[in-house]
Amino acid sequence: MTTPRSYPATGHDHAHTHGCETVVRVSCVKHAYEDGTQVDLCGLEFTADKSSRVAILGPNGSGKTTLLFHVLGLLAAQEGEVEVFGVDPARDWAAIRRRIGVVLQNVDEQLISPTVFDDVAFSPRQYGVPEAEAGRLAREALDLLGIAELAGRVPHNLSGGEKRKVALAGALVMDPDLLVLDEPFEGLDPSSRADLIELLHRLTDERGLTTVMSTHDIDTVPEFADFAYVLQPGGRIALKGTPAEVFAAADAMKASNIRPPVLAELFAALRAADPSAPAPALTVTEAADAIERWKRGA
Amino acid sequence: MTTPRSYPATGHDHAHTHGCETVVRVSCVKHAYEDGTQVDLCGLEFTADKSSRVAILGPNGSGKTTLLFHVLGLLAAQEGEVEVFGVDPARDWAAIRRRIGVVLQNVDEQLISPTVFDDVAFSPRQYGVPEAEAGRLAREALDLLGIAELAGRVPHNLSGGEKRKVALAGALVMDPDLLVLDEPFEGLDPSSRADLIELLHRLTDERGLTTVMSTHDIDTVPEFADFAYVLQPGGRIALKGTPAEVFAAADAMKASNIRPPVLAELFAALRAADPSAPAPALTVTEAADAIERWKRGA
Amino acid sequence: MDIRAVDLSSTTGRSALHGAAPVTKLLSFAFVLAAVVVQQNLLVIMAIGMALSALAIGSRLRLGLVFGLAAYPGIFAIVFAFAAAPDALTGSLFVAKAMTAALAAVVLICTTPYPQVFAPVQRIVPGVVGDAMLMTYRSLFLLAEKSDRLRIAVRLRSGLARRQPIRAARAAAAALGGLVLYAFDLSQREYDVMRLRGYEGRLRATLPHPLDPRVDAALIVAASALLALAIVFRLAGAGLTPYSWLPTAGALLALLAVVAWRLIRR
Amino acid sequence: MLVASHALGGKAERTVSHIHIPDGVLPVWLWATGWMAALALVWIASAVAKRTDIRRKVPLLGVVAALVLVSMSSEIVPIAYHVNLTVVAGVLLGPWLGIITAFIVEVVLALLGHGGVTVIGLNTLMIGGEMVLGWALFRLAVRALGRPRVRWATVAATILTLAVTTTALVGVVALAGGGSAATRETGALDPASLQFADPFGGGVFSINTMRGEVGAAPVAGEAPAPGLSVARFAAVVYTLGPIGWLLEALIQAAILGYVARVRPGLVFAGALAESGRSLPSHEGGQH
Ligand SMILES: Nc1ncnc2c1ncn2[C@@H]1O[C@H](COP(=O)(O)OP(=O)(O)OP(=O)(O)O)[C@@H](O)[C@H]1O
Ligand SMILES: Nc1ncnc2c1ncn2[C@@H]1O[C@H](COP(=O)(O)OP(=O)(O)OP(=O)(O)O)[C@@H](O)[C@H]1O
Ligand SMILES: [Mg+2]
């Protein structure tokens, strides 16, 4: 319910306080799909440091999912290199799988058990965790997401938002170090979005979780991410930086067909009309402050 | 590519210029799903006037899809009344189906024919339109959406955005009077969203199309809709009005778990700090103007 | 799944054979199949097989796909031949017949999109069956994708549990259960959509016009020639056997010519 | 010979449960009869199906046919075993729609070169028979055992069904009069070496039956394995087949158990009976 729009998302800080151990690295990976579609994830190198929150932006079909699939070892790099926790995920997935939680785009397809509880307990059971312990882990994960009351329900009958929360619980049940999310906000109502962002912030702070996510929801990026990468059609990684840096690069954004967040547009409009207007602020409270100060200063 | 954020979406005007013939009316419909989930679409009456664009907002599981399914006659009202073009759609769908175009949430599953052309020509053929005429209608609809070159393709090789356009072409092929869309922006990148909004505006202006859509994308509502309805969890229709009116009702919005659009929040923050701040403007250009004027005025 | 590769080949190919009318191709297929069924002479069967191979190569089909699929019944034929054939010659005949018939089917389906193969068929079978055949096409791809994604989910959430077959089997059953449920829900949603869009029976697939009528004519002529050849050799029996190398040699020449043409004009 | 089939059968993992007889080997009268019988059944089935709202049936038919095809041709989980969902499909569809589905599945498989075009008829009868029988036996078993024991009911129905259809297969082999061969997979059993192979490592096997060609010379002495007579084929199938049937039965039981837990109506009343949707009664004749 609380809107974390005012959450300090001041980029670099966070990553620095936790040291700069690189968790994910993707260097100029190229992938040709069977039908000849070529995705070249070159340009800049994609990295995610420990305990950072990284957002991947880009138009439809630019290769966000392809990039994540490489990180998850679902696609093997035909060219270039992928490293997750120091190993090639396509080769040694077994070595790192317990450290990675995943929620892909369509949550429907990730709920595989007949009840919510069984579904959340799926991974621990598969990994051979004793039943009592697996049950405890599952209950903890359900509590974490505030959906303990869904435990006995059938996943197929839940609403879209509830399904997504169940999938997240399933991804978090083994307390992973890296969380990979493909468009996690799709189909969520704004307040569930805010809740999810808050939860991710909490997990990062409490557990040092690293998060990599792709999203179309530009307006949540400043709230959520420490870093953003912008892909161009065809896959080129054209831009990286803190959300503020990225959204300031209007030309590159345009090349990627991305409309900047509303506040960035507002400040751009203000500046166009009056060059003395303040520098863009990307959260509502910061923006209100900046405008207030600007008005008083004038 | 053009961003219609500055499109004049000045609510009532539009509906008034076209007269106030009511196309859709849903009065206190209640639906109990098999598993006991109860959705009571009571509170305010839901209506859509001719040539208006109506958005339905509400948290996950509040009953937006349930409401649309009643409008489409896919669910029969167990209690309460539904009227579309003056008839009960669950009973007399055949009488009104030619006047209604539909795109539901999952477009993939709505492309039922083996090729794009056949899919767009589906409805005319079923309605017994002669083959030559059906082909002409299909080509026109494809042209309208600018996807004539897709005609011979098979649906599963299309991208998400292309699929959505094909589904829209199939919905528009019979030149309907009412278009019903369930979360049409899901999975679209911002520039495709803007294109879609522009197209819908054009259709309303040129053909007097009435549009009813559900969406979670709050920020597009002021750009798109003349009217918005807000559902609360459980289905209660709590709020109706122009987007500006609706987003101004902060309390009711909170009860519906809806976070107002960024600009509405910004203006609320400005007003909290300084009561002289201008009234909320919901599009970027209007907001920039308002702030400029406020600053100069001060 | 091969079906996707086959679909890609048939929907994106641009050869003359791809452009021929589906009805022509179906008829020619029937003729070739009849020729294979009728014929008992290994060399003649091989001639038909080589002619089909030339067609596949000339149409720039993915050879791995085409010959892989065609070889598949060959495996069973080899088993059959080992046990049942009185001599090596008869055994080879079984294998050649199986593979040639399969090759004909595969060349057809790799150059003709599934909906177009079924569109003519649809016109002669009962309405429900024809419509269901066309619905199967879309559903196949939706379900194949769904099953892929379920497999991905199982992999991501449990790794490859090859060493724990019981657990793997349990996960497999759950995933399949999910697939069955999804299939049912899908059919419900498709039903909704069809109702909304006014389904009255009879889905239709447009039959494209042939790009070049001369190709169609040539196809029919060639296929009937093969059938005639097969019948003549069968009826004449032993009398023509000494000359059975002739068609083979002819087909071989044609095959070589096509290969050379492909090598020159890549 | 079966060893050979196994060695060659890297691809055999993806094989499907139907008669693998090359085109042009079975006697014409046999496959032609099969075709005619199958077509007649399909026609009757579609006439029966048409009596009620076909809008619900067409998507269901298409989806279930696709489901059977997809489950036959892809491994859901890497255990090198693909399932054969005939009993599940039968339970969902009931007998008439089952036959139509079987026909569609066989036509698609034939076009992919997986089965002969000439034997589409016989294969339709075989698969359709499995669906119809599976459906009937499942209904009976559920009535006898009660709904909570869906899994047991499925196991019983599947084993019985496979026993009966295997008998039918032996019948076809006998009818073919030795001039033919029939290979049919029953699971994970190698009748040549009499070994039960690891279903999670190797692949799926075939049981084959061979006899000398009619009017041809007797089986050559140098054939690696002596031809099996119908009697021997039957003996092998009936002593070892049950293990394959059991495996199949367990998987289908797990699937139906899962579905019964989540959507009981689907399993116990069939897909067409369950309906959360309004079914507008008087529609169609609106012109
Ligand atoms: N399985 C596939 N076969 C062929 N092409 C594919 C496949 N998956 C993706 N592509 C193509 O690869 C490109 C990148 O796709 P990808 O799914 O990575 O994009 P994306 O950035 O995730 O897009 P979206 O925002 O729509 O999810 C697109 O052109 C797409 O059409
Ligand atoms: N087929 C169904 N069976 C049982 N309950 C259902 C079914 N469909 C929806 N519901 C329930 O009805 C309520 C309203 O669902 P509905 O799909 O209309 O919500 P929605 O507003 O469209 O949500 P979302 O934003 O997630 O799409 C939810 O509580 C949901 O769980
Ligand atoms: Mg994606």
Ligand SMILES: [Mg+2]
């Ligand atoms: Mg909905």
